Amino acid sequence: MRKLTPRFIGPYQILKRVGNIAYQIALPPSLSNPHSVFHVSQLRKYVFDPSYVIESNKVQIKENLTFETLPLRIEDQMNKELRGKTISLVKVVLGGATGESATWEVESQMRDSYPELFPSVIGRSYW
Template structure:
């Protein structure tokens, strides 16, 4: 499981301003487990382009606000020295409904999770 990556779904209509720095958004029933009020830093002006939009029904959000992504490939490898131990890290490219993203992961944990 991976936490939500900084991608966008929508666009959604702004219903009303809530205070000085928050807005209530009209979310579809499939996203009813999310709070509908967002800080302005979470919102982006959107100029319509269909290639930018992720359909909300393609993103299966679980109760703990995670969704499943799978490792697509390993792009790089490096070692770090931490407290006198050498830790091997892999740069993993993940894929899912939201597209691709890359993170550095501990190699031994990747072998345990994805044998």
């Protein structure tokens, strides 16, 4: 469900250049499962700024390079017209080890998965 993932974790040392557009990176043991060669578009020059670096030991990264976040609250609602259908969307604030972020999700899916985020007053809508 996480759409606004942290942009980068690290920094990590570049071990060697592989071809014209890829580099092999020295990854910690907790990230040893994925391949260690990355395309240059996935890498950024490291400029020290502690607010931009997310320590990988704070983020529990799964084998498929994803991590879990939980929805904290519903912040807004809107209806969107798509191919003649009206789809109700909610702005969900997500929280996790990387802090808070927000994303638009389909309201019906969020109600099914996380009913506790929605007011339970019958016959009254807060949107």
